[in-house]
Structures are given as C-alpha cells and as structure tokens.
Amino acid sequence: MSHYPGAGPTVYDPMTLPSDDNVNNYTFCVELKGSQWFLQKGKMIAYYGQMDFNGIGHGRLDGLVRTSFHSPLHASDWVVAQGSGKMLLADRAFDVNSYDLEEGNLTIRSGNLLAFQPSLALKQSIVPGFLTLIGTGKFVAASNGPVVFMEPPIRVDPQALVGWADCPSPCHHYDHGYMAGLMGGLRAMTGLGGASGEEHQFEFVGAGTVLLQSTEVLMAEQATGVVPSEPGVPGGYGAPAGQPQQPGVPRLPGQLGDLQRRFGL
C-alpha cells in the first residue's frame, strides 16, 4: 500500500482490498471464497459480501470443531466465518500480522491470536495460557508493537513473549545473583534497594524461532478453557497431594519461594 503525506487516506473498495494480507499495520483483510475461518469473538470490524458468523456450538459446524478445534470448553470465545467476500480484522489498534505455517507448530499467548484457517488445528498448550497451532495454513495474531523474531538461545521477559515455533524447551530462568552474600541477604530480607525487575525470564534453547513484542505491556488474556483435572496435568485442579505450593503458608524470609512471591511470580 502506498501512502503519501498529504494525499489523504487511501480509499478501498472490494476489488482493491488485499486478499489475505495486511491493509495497514493494524488491520488485516481475509478473503473468503466459500471457505471458513475461525476468529475470536468481536475482532471482525467490517466485511463485504455474504457471510455468516456462527458460534461454534452450532450444529452444522460440529465436524469442523472435531477436526480443528481441540479445546471444547474454550469454544464459546470463537466464531466461524463462512461465505464469500472480504472481511477486515483488527484488535484495539494493536499491530496485526499474519503468519504461515507449513507442516509446523507454533505456540502463542492466547490473547494474541485473532483468527486462523481451519486447516490448522488449535490445541491448548501444556503451558497454561498458551495455545498451539499445528498443521499448514495461515493465522493472524496481534501484538503490542511490531513483532521481532529471534533465534534461540535467548532469555525473554515473560511479558514480552508472544510465542514460539518449533522450540521444545520453554523453561523458567531465575537470575538474582545480586541477592547472594551478606548484603544480598539483607536486601532480600528488608526489600531495601529494590529488585531489578529482571529476576525471572523464560529461556529458550534449541532450534526454532521465538516471537517477541516490542513492549512489556501485555494484551488481555483470553481464557484457554480448563484442562481435565487429572494428576500430572499442569494447571489442572487435581494437583498431586504433598505439593508445598500452598499460598498463604508463612515461610522464612529470604527463601526462594519468598522471593518469588515478592516478585509476583
């Protein structure tokens, strides 16, 4: 799209709107030709043509949900667009981008995903709050500021992480070396001197790509639905007995668990 200062806003009509591409940094145009797209509720801002938007509980769509939608309890947040025409997607003036997956996988923060083609399968990630897309197809994601792609090994501020592709090792990294020693202990006990705010990162190693947004301002979380409550399922309610992670239990100051709480982890 060319846009010159002083030329006024560009005017689009159904013919000149791009097909499955960005209109500008904040708007994405999807072309439907009798095909279907999944989109998060409320992200469609305008459309040309004939389209139906159906909630996923809709009877005719049951088959589709079976093949490409795997978090049944989360289904009420999504709608299926069906028909022919062009549809504009946007999310609160956040930057919007589309990504192509080819027999790949990508895990993304649930609030950032806007829409995806049904040729992709959407599943809940084992990591709570994240969704994984598997297969071949296109999806649209929003981010706060442009997305930057980085190669591992890298450590990422939790709030700046948008997602990752092909990286099998998202893990936590704690970095509070300055808390060691006598002065560090005093600091940890009293809270004097403050924290650097960077004691905790997500660490990625191995082959793949990590997606970062340009700020630490998170987008609103989107519920991913609950996971079955079985022992051994992270985030499930069936937490195994004997785990000492009960909130509200007083602990000695200076212990790691105490630090974690102080940092709001």
Added chain:
Amino acid sequence: MPFREINSKMVEATVMPGQRLFSQRGAMLAYKGEVSFTPNIQGGQGGVMSMIGRRVANEDTPLMTVEGSGSVLFGHGGHHVTVVNLTGDTLFVEADRLLAFEGTLQQGTMFMGSQGGVMGMVRGQISGQGLFTTTLKGHGSVAVMAHGGVFEVPITPQRPVHVDPQAYVAHYGDVRNKLSTALGWRDMVGRGSGEAFQLELSGNGVVFVQASEEKL
C-alpha cells in the same frame, strides 16, 4: 555504538565485558548471552551524595546496571525510542525518559534556576520538567523514550526554534532556552489559542521533539 534500533519501539544493546550500561528497571525484553541485571540503589553513577542529590531533585528513576557479555533488547511501555549519540556534548533530558545509556557518560542533575534564574524555574514548571533535570555528558549513546515518534530540529544562531513545552523531549549543544509567553487578555478570559507558552531555544545544537503533546 552499542545501541541499534530494531524497530520504532525497541533497541538492541551490545554488552561487552568491562563496559557497563544503565537502563530503566524492568525495561529489558530479552537477552542473549550471559548478562546480569543488578538494581542500582543509587539510581545511577556517583557516590551516595549524587544519590541524595537525585532524590532531592526528584530525578531518581529506578535504574539497573547491565553487565556481562551478550546482547540485550530494551523497550518500555510501548513508547517510541530514539538513540542519541553524544560526542562530548551535554544532553539535557528528564530522568524518566531515559531507557538506557552507556556507563561512559557522566550523569548529573541540573537546577533549572541555574539557567535564567526565576524564569528558568517557571520554565521547568511549565514544560513539566520540574525544578531539576538530568544531564548526561561525555562520549556515548543514550536511548531516549518519547510518546509518538521523535524528530530532531537543528538549532542555529540565525534560527532559534520554538517548541511546545509538552512536546519537548531533550536537547544538547550550546543552547540557551527561555520561555516565551504570548499571554494576552484572550487567555485571561479563556479564549486563548492554547499555545500561550513556548520554549525558545537559541544557540548551536539540536532539540528533540515528540509528535505528541502527551507527557510520559
């Protein structure tokens, strides 16, 4: 030059052993290599006296020291980031606009009254700088945050520059600034143009202006 602009809101800094960076706390987005982030009680350089000076002057932004070897990505609050390279000049900037700066720069605090006496203090109140502002002097780079994009306006002796106090970000060089007022009876009865106060910068140097009138 340790800072590289990745996009309008993010910079990449290269950290090498023996070189220190200071950055605003919590502004790190990601890093590669072995880098440590230590909160800095003193809020910058100098000893305890400098710290007290900054506390008194309300220019004590929480900073952290970044050391090690690797590369770090910085960004904060969705603000636009500009890199300013200083070669012996003094940059005048509000402490909360500092995203990161090199340890080779000398950090100081300046009393607005020292530039133009009482009018300097009035100017500080109107431009939102307060009574004090932070100075960075020497050779090195600074990453400065602003709301909206930033552009540089050169100041030459023949052409003084007038800036809206709310859009003013920072300046360096041999620059005198004064507040020029165009207050009239219209302002008194509430029919003013809204542009009654301007900063007039004259001399030799550069002023950075943001494309918004919103303060950080």
